Amino acid sequence: MRKIHFIIIAVLALPIFMFGQTTINQGSGTGSTGAGGSYNSFFGYFAGAVTTGSYNTFIGANSGLKNTTGYNNLFSGAYSGYANTTGHSNVFSGYHAGHSNTTGRHNLFDGFQSGYRNTTGFYNVFNGAHTGYSNTTGIGNSFYGYSSGYKNTTGHYNSFYGYQSGRSNTTARYNVFNGMYSGYYSSTGSYNTFTGSYSGFRNTTGERNAFSGYAAGQNNTTGKYNVYTGMHAGQSNKTGTNNVMTGYQSGFRSTGKNNTFTGSASAYNNTTGANNTFYGYRSGYSNKTGENNTYIGIDSGSKNREGKNNVFLGFHAGYANGGSGNVFLGHQAGFNEEGNDRLYIDNTETTKPLIYGMFDKNIVVINGKMGVGTYSFPSTVGGANISAYTMFVKGGMLADEVRVHTGWADYVFDKNYNLRPLSEVEAYIKANKHLPNVPSAKVVASNGLELGNIAKIQQEKIEELTLYIIQQQKELEQQKTKNKDLENRLQKVEQFINKVIK
Numbered sequence: 459m460r461k462i463h464f465i466i467i468a469v470l471a472l473p474i475f476m477f478g479q480t481t482i483n484q485g486s487g488t489g490s491t492g493a494g495g496s497y498n499s500f501f502g503y504f505a506g507a508v509t510t511g512s513y514n515t516f517i518g519a520n521s522g523l524k525n526t527t528g529y530n531n532l533f534s535g536a537y538s539g540y541a542n543t544t545g546h547s548n549v550f551s552g553y554h555a556g557h558s559n560t561t562g563r564h565n566l567f568d569g570f571q572s573g574y575r576n577t578t579g580f581y582n583v584f585n586g587a588h589t590g591y592s593n594t595t596g597i598g599n600s601f602y603g604y605s606s607g608y609k610n611t612t613g614h615y616n617s618f619y620g621y622q623s624g625r626s627n628t629t630a631r632y633n634v635f636n637g638m639y640s641g642y643y644s645s646t647g648s649y650n651t652f653t654g655s656y657s658g659f660r661n662t663t664g665e666r667n668a669f670s671g672y673a674a675g676q677n678n679t680t681g682k683y684n685v686y687t688g689m690h691a692g693q694s695n696k697t698g699t700n701n702v703m704t705g706y707q708s709g710f711r712s713t714g715k716n717n718t719f720t721g722s723a724s725a726y727n728n729t730t731g732a733n734n735t736f737y738g739y740r741s742g743y744s745n746k747t748g749e750n751n752t753y754i755g756i757d758s759g760s761k762n763r764e765g766k767n768n769v770f771l772g773f774h775a776g777y778a779n780g781g782s783g784n785v786f787l788g789h790q791a792g793f794n795e796e797g798n799d800r801l802y803i804d805n806t807e808t809t810k811p812l813i814y815g816m817f818d819k820n821i822v823v824i825n826g827k828m829g830v831g832t833y834s835f836p837s838t839v840g841g842a843n844i845s846a847y848t849m850f851v852k853g854g855m856l857a858d859e860v861r862v863h864t865g866w867a868d869y870v871f872d873k874n875y876n877l878r879p880l881s882e883v884e885a886y887i888k889a890n891k892h893l894p895n896v897p898s899a900k901v902v903a904s905n906g907l908e909l910g911n912i913a914k915i916q917q918e919k920i921e922e923l924t925l926y927i928i929q930q931q932k933e934l935e936q937q938k939t940k941n942k943d944l945e946n947r948l949q950k951v952e953q954f955i956n957k958v959i960k
Contacts, residue, residue, distance in 0.1 A: 495509050495510045495511055495512050495514070496512045496513075497512050497513045498511070498512060498513065498514045498515070498516075499514070499515045499516070499517075500514075500515075500516045500517075500521075500522070501516070501517045501518070502516070502517060502518045502519045502520070502521055502536070503519035503520065504519065504520050504523050505517065505518060505519065505520065505521045505522060505523070505533075506521070506522045506523070506525055507523050507524075508523070508524060508525065508526060509522060509525040509526060509527075509528070510526055510527055511525055511526065511527045511528045511529040511531070511544075511546070512529045512530075513529050513530045513531075514528065514529060514530070514531045514532070514533075515531070515532045515533070515534075516531070516532075516533045516534075516538075516539065517533065517534040517535070518533070518534060518535045518536040518537070518538055518553075519536040519537070520536060520537045520540055521533040521534070521535060521536065521537065521538045521539055521540070521550075522538070522539045522540070522542055523537075523540050523541075524540065524541050524542060524543055525539065525542045525543060525545075526543045526544060527543070527544050528542050528543060528544050528545045528546050528548075529546045529547075530546050530547045530548075531545065531546060531547065531548045531549070531550075532548070532549045532550070532551075533548075533549075533550045533551075533555075533556070534550070534551040534552070534555075535550070535551055535552045535553045535554070535555055536553050536554070537553060537554045537557055538550040538551065538552060538553070538554065538555040538556055538557070538567075539555070539556045539557070539559060540554070540556075540557045540558070541557060541558045541559060541560055541577075542556065542559045542560060542562075543560050543561065544560070544561050545559050545560060545561050545562045545563050545565075546563050546564075547563050547564045548562065548563060548564065548565045548566070548567075549565070549566045549567070549568075550565070550566075550567045550568075550572075550573065551567070551568045551569070552567070552568060552569045552570050552571070552572055552587070553570050553571065554570065554571045554574055555567040555568065555569060555570070555571065555572045555573060555574070556572070556573045556574070556576060557571065557573075557574045557575070558574060558575045558576060558577055558594075559573065559576045559577060559579075560577050560578060561577070561578045562576050562577060562578050562579045562580050562582075563580045563581075564580050564581050565579065565580060565581070565582045565583070565584075566582070566583045566584070566585075567582070567583075567584045567589075567590065568584065568585045568586070569584065569585060569586040569587045569588070569589055569604075570587035570588065571587065571588050571591055572584040572585065572586060572587065572588065572589040572590055572591070572601075573589070573590045573591070573593055574588075574590075574591045574592075575591060575592050575593060575594055576590065576593045576594060576596075577594050577595065578594070578595050579593050579594060579595050579596045579597055579599075580597055580598075581597055581598045582596060582597070582598065582599045582600070582601075583599070583600045583601070583602075584599070584600075584601045584606075584607065585601065585602045585603075586601070586602060586603045586604045586605070586606060587604050587605070588604060588605040588608055589601040589602070589603065589604070589605065589606050589607055589608070589618075590606075590607045590608070590610055591605070591607075591608045591609075592608060592609045592610060592611055592628075593607065593610045593611060593613075594611050594612060595611070595612050596610050596611065596612050596613045596614055596616075597614045597615065598614055598615040599613065599614065599615065599616045599617070599618075600616070600617045600618070600619075601616075601617075601618045601623075601624070602618065602619045602620070603618070603619060603620045603621045603622070603623055603638075604621050604622060605621070605622040605625050606618040606619070606620060606621070606622060606623045606624055606625065606635075607623075607624045607625070607627055608622070608625045608626075609625060609626050609627060609628055609645075610624070610627045610628060611628050611629060612628070612629050613627050613628060613629050613630050613631055613633075614631045614632070615631055615632050616630065616631065616632065616633045616634070616635075617633070617634045617635070617636075618633070618634075618635045618636075618640075618641070619635065619636040619637070619640075620635070620636060620637045620638045620639070620640055620655070621638040621639065622638065622639055622642055623635040623636065623637060623638065623639065623640045623641055623642070623652075624640070624641045624642070624644060625639075625642050625643075626642060626643045626644060626645050626662075627641065627644050627645060628645050628646060629645075629646050630644060630645065630646050630647050630648045630650075630665075631648045631649070632648055632649045633647070633648060633649065633650045633651070633652075634650070634651045634652070634653075635650070635651075635652045635653075635657075635658065636652065636653040636654070637652070637653060637654045637655040637656070637657055637672075638655040638656070639655060639656045639659055640652040640653065640654060640655065640656065640657045640658055640659070640669075641657070641658045641659070641661055642656075642659045642660070643659065643660045643661060643662055644658060644661040644662060644664075645662050645663065646662070646663050647661055647662060647663045647664045647665045647667075648665045648666075649665050649666045650664065650665060650666065650667045650668070650669075651667070651668045651669070651670075652667070652668075652669045652670075652674075652675070653669065653670040653671070653674075654669070654670055654671045654672045654673070654674055654689075655672050655673070656672060656673040656676050657669040657670065657671060657672070657673065657674045657675060657676065657686075658674070658675045658676070658678055659673070659676045659677070660676060660677050660678065660679055660696075661675070661678045661679060661681075662679045662680060663679070663680050664678050664679060664680050664681045664682055664684075665682050666682055666683050667681065667682065667683065667684045667685070667686075668684070668685045668686070668687075669684070669685075669686045669687075669691075669692070670686070670687045670688070671686070671687060671688045671689045671690070671691055671706075672689045672690065673689065673690050673693050674686040674687065674688060674689070674690065674691045674692060674693070675691070675692045675693065675695060676690075676693045676694075677693060677694050677695065677696055678692070678695050678696060678698075679696045679697065680696070680697050681695055681696060681697050681698045681699055681701075682699045682700075683699050683700045683701075684698065684699065684700070684701045684702070684703075685701070685702045685703070685704075686701070686702075686703045686704075686708075686709070687703070687704040687705070688703070688704055688705045688706045688707070688708055688722070689706050689707070690706060690707045690710055691703045691704065691705060691706070691707065691708045691709060691710075692708070692709045692710075692712060693707070693710050693711075694710060694711045694712065694713065695709065695712050695713055696713055697713060698712060698713050698714050698715045698717075699715045699716070700715055700716045700717075701714070701715060701716070701717045701718070701719075702717070702718045702719070702720075703717070703718075703719040703720075703724075703725075704719070704720045704721070705719070705720060705721045705722040705723070705724055705739075706722040706723065707722060707723045707726055708720065708721060708722065708723065708724045708725060708726070709724070709725045709726070709728055710723070710726045710727075711726065711727050711728060711729055712725060712728040712729065712731070713729055713730055714728055714729065714730050714731045714732040714734070715732050715733075716732050716733045717731065717732060717733065717734045717735070717736075718734070718735045718736070718737075719734070719735075719736045719741075719742070720736070720737045720738070721736070721737060721738045721739045721740070721741055721756075722739050722740070723739060723740045723743055724736045724737070724738065724739070724740065724741045724742060724743070725741070725742040725743070725745055726740070726743050726744075727743065727744050727745065727746055727763075728742065728745045728746060729746045729747060730746070730747050731745050731746060731747050731748045731749055731751075732749050732750075733749050733750045734748065734749065734750070734751045734752070734753075735751070735752045735753070735754075736751070736752075736753045736754075736758075736759070737753070737754045737755070738753070738754060738755045738756045738757070738758055738773075739756045739757070740756065740757045740760050741753040741754065741755060741756065741757065741758045741759060741760070742758070742759050742760070742762070743757070743760045743761075744760060744761050744762060744763050745759065745762055745763060745765075746763050746764065747763070747764050748762060748763065748764050748765045748766055748768075749766045749767075750766050750767045751765065751766065751767065751768045751769075751770075752768070752769045752770070752771075753768070753769075753770045753771075753775070753776070754770070754771045754772075754775075755770070755771060755772045755773045755774070755775050756773050756774070757773070757774050757777055758770040758771070758772065758773070758774065758775045758776060758777070759775070759776045759777070759779065760774075760777050761777060761778050761779070761780065762776065762779055762780050762781075763780060764780070765779065765780055765781050765782045765784070766782040766783070767782055767783045768781075768782060768783065768784045768785070768786075769784070769785045769786070769787075770784070770785075770786045770791075770792070771786070771787045771788070771791075772786070772787060772788045772789045772790065772791055772805075773789050773790065774789070774790040774793055774807070775787070775788065775789070775790065775791045775792060775793070776791070776792045776793070776795070777790070777793045777794075778793060778794050778795075778796065779792055779795050779796060780796060781795075781796060781797050781798035781799075781800070782798050782799075783798050783799040783800075783817060783818075784797075784798065784799065784800050784801070784802075785800075785801050785802070785815075785817075786800075786801075786802045787802070787803045788802070788803055788804045788805040788806075788811075789805040789806065790805070790806055790807040791803060791804050791805070791806075791807075791811060792811075793807035794807060794809065795809070798818070799816060799817040799818040800814075800815065800816060800817070801813065801814060801815030801816070801817065801822070802814060810825045811825060812824070812825055812826050813825070824848070824849075826848070827847075827848050827849070827850070828848060828849050828850070829849075829850045829851075829852075830849070830850070830851040830852065830853070831851060831852035831853045832850050832851070832852035834850065834852075835850055836850075839904075839905050839906050840901070840904035840905035840906070841904070841905060842905040842906070842908075860909075862909050862910040862913065863910065864909075864910025864911065864913065864914055865910075865914055866914055866917060867914050867915070867917040867918035867920075867921055868921070870918055870921035870922055870925065871921060871925075877922060877925055877926075878894065878922075880926060893919060895915060895918065895919075896915055896919065897912075897915075
């Protein structure tokens with residue numbers, strides 16, 4: 459039908475090209491008082507009745523009725539461009555399309571009552587019944603779909619696509635609404651992009667938001683700087699700001715701010731929780747008021763509701779945890795941990811992870827072997843079995859203090875201890891080139907030293923040496939007594955001799 463419609467217009471306009479400056483009037487009252495206008499075509503009751511403008515085509519009863527000097531206009535439909543006076547280069551198609559336009563120019567209104575109240579607005583494109591109905595001075599708008607941009611008055615540079623999209627917009631600017639009912643209640647909020655049916659449905663003054671997906675950001679009212687991508691993403695958010703929610707129902711109940719939720723149903727139950735980053739299906743699913751959390755992985759932190767300052771990384775990491783200040787790294791790490799300020803690094807749900815820590819007590823536990831400067835963990839050194847050792851260091855260690863838990867050599871002082879005679883020790887040294895019960899240089903070179911054991915052996919030798927010294931001291935004291943007795947006896951002999959001589 460549209461093709462036939464334009465063929466008819468073309469046929470009726472042929473005399474313009476055939477006969478020069480000709481105005482064609484077809485219908486009662488068409489161009490009835492016009493004077494001086496040229497190259498016009500008026501078809502319909504009182505179409506272009508008072509026009510003096512040129513190059514106009516008015517088709518339909520009362521179309522372009524009040525046009526005076528307007529030119530290059532095409533009005534098609536009863537009452538289309540009815541009030542136009544000096545407006546030019548407009549195309550109005552449909553009953554009452556551009557009805558109130560006076561001086562507006564370069565507009566395209568297509569549909570029943572599209573751009574009905576437009577007066578001086580220009581560079582607008584309204585396509586669909588009631589599109590841009592209330593627009594008066596709005597500039598550079600594109601509305602496509604029934605009642606899209608219906609209430610827009612002075613809003614500029616908006617693009618609304620879809621049934622009743624941006625219907626309540628009045629003065630807002632630079633919005634893009636794409637989808638049925640997208641941005642339906644948005645009035646003065648500007649710089650928004652809503653894509654998908656019902657996206658940004660209740661937005662009023664919220665600005666600089668980007669919602670993509672069916673019902674994404676549906677209940678947002680005054681929230682700003684949000685990005686919601688996915689069906690029902692951020693659907694319940696009203697006043698929250700600076701959020702990024704990506705995935706089906708991500709942040710579905712959220713009203714918080716400064717959150718980043720990525721993954722279907724991530725942070726589904728979040729309400730006022732803020733400054734959270736959740737990545738993965740159902741990550742942070744139960745979070746309501748928790749803040750400053752980072753959950754990465756499917757179902758990570760899924761049951762935590764109010765915890766703060768947690769970092770969970772891995773599938774099901776911190777799944778059942780409800781505490782705060784925890785760091786869980788690895789597949790199911792900290793899965794059943796319910797406390798606060800804990801560190802888990804492992805790839806299972808074990809309660810004894812490879813690395814366990816307590817931040818509140820500054821404690822770190824290694825549940826396994828640890829190498830420093832080495833990837834080698836030998837089970838033997840020479841003939842010594844060291845398979846139970848848990849720490850291996852290559853390159854040396856420096857410490858202010860080292861404490862070794864070991865036995866000690868006080869058994870040397872037991873009355874039943876067999877203290878070797880020094881002669882026997884001397885014979886052993888001559889035969890073996892080292893003290894009894896002390897490893898030889900060859901054994902040490904091959905097997906190394908056990909610090910606790912060697913300290914005990916050295917203490918044993920010190921205590922044996924002490925006993926030898928005590929023994930020698932006793933012998934020395936006895937010798938002193940004998941010498942004193944001999945000295946006294948010698949003195950008496952000398953006194954006797956002296957008496958005899960005298």
